Amino acid sequence: MKQLLLDIAPSPPPTLTNFVPGSNIELLQTLGNVIAGSERERFIYLWGGAGCGKSHLLLAIAGIHMRNKVNTAYFACDANTSFAAGSEASCVVVDDVDRLNAEAQIGLFNLYNHIRDEGHAFLLVSGTVAPAQLKLKLREDLVTRLGWGLVYQVHELTDEEKIKAMKSHATSRGLDLSQEVCDYLLRHERRDLPSLMATLDALDSYSLASQRKVTVPLVRELLQAAS
Incomplete structure (x- = not known):
């Protein structure tokens, strides 16, 4: 056996099609707009507990962009993640941001500013809690930036x-x-x-x-x- x-x-x-939306219909519509190129906001932060589907959605978005030949950088965060590869990407996906150590947080902070200044890339980030609660783990200037765009709770x-x-x-x-x-x-x-x-x-x-x-x-x- x-x-x-x-x-x-x-x-x-993982795809957007095989994600069961439940109470996340608005979020799924927004991500669909991202794929279609009709979403004006370039920064999106998703949060929720283990098993709610955050990683599924991030992998789905990264996968769709890669299949569409879009330069994509996907980061499954650990304490020492380096974000150097994200500077040339048009789609940047960062999973489990609250795992980053202090040095890695600086790297993401700099990447965020680079994406904002360049004006063409899309950044999708996930964490276990809402931006306001991230202050317990992340530097305040990074937390502020993560809360500037769209913020969605992924409901289990x-x-x-x-x-x-x-x-x-x-x-x-x-x-x-x-x-x-x-x-x-x-x-x-x-x-x-x-x-x-x-x-x-x-x-x-x-x-x-x-x-x-x-x-x-x-x-x-x-x-x-x-x-």
């Missing part, structure tokens, strides 16, 4: 929305997914949507291989084998 889990096809790459899906998304995904695979199984997954599995979808894919493959329906005992068996 563990080998079965290893053989599951990787999840599709409700349990009802996650169940709807899981059932829709299951239906697309020809899988009959009961409410009982959905409730069990939300109680016992990682609750972010990518993890839930990956588990559904594994369940689908395992149920086909074992010729058994997807039931709570089958889910329990799979999760125990994967732990």
Whole structure:
């Protein structure tokens, strides 16, 4: 069974299309305008807790720009991230800004000023909290700049929305997914949507291989084998 889990096809790459919007419809529309070239604001900051979909959206925007042959710089931040590669990019994406150390913050501050002065690039940044709360971790002049553009909270899906998304995904695979199984997954599995979808894919493959329906005992068996 563990080998079965290893053989599951990787999840599709993040796109705006496969992002379940929930309460984030306005944000999704704004990002769609960015792709279409009709959004006038060049600085956007997204914030929210783990599993809400920030990284999905940032990777989606970076991926679309790269496929459109736009010079794109994507930074998954750690303490020592260098932003030198961003100075020539037309699309700059910075994920988890609150992980940066003091020196890296100066680098992003300088890059922000460069983008503002040059007047053509787009900057999309994410963090775990709103700009006002970033002052606990980041230098004040950088925090001020991050709050100058559009600021959106990325709202996590409700349990009802996650169940709807899981059932829709299951239906697309020809899988009959009961409410009982959905409730069990939300109680016992990682609750972010990518993890839930990956588990559904594994369940689908395992149920086909074992010729058994997807039931709570089958889910329990799979999760125990994967732990």
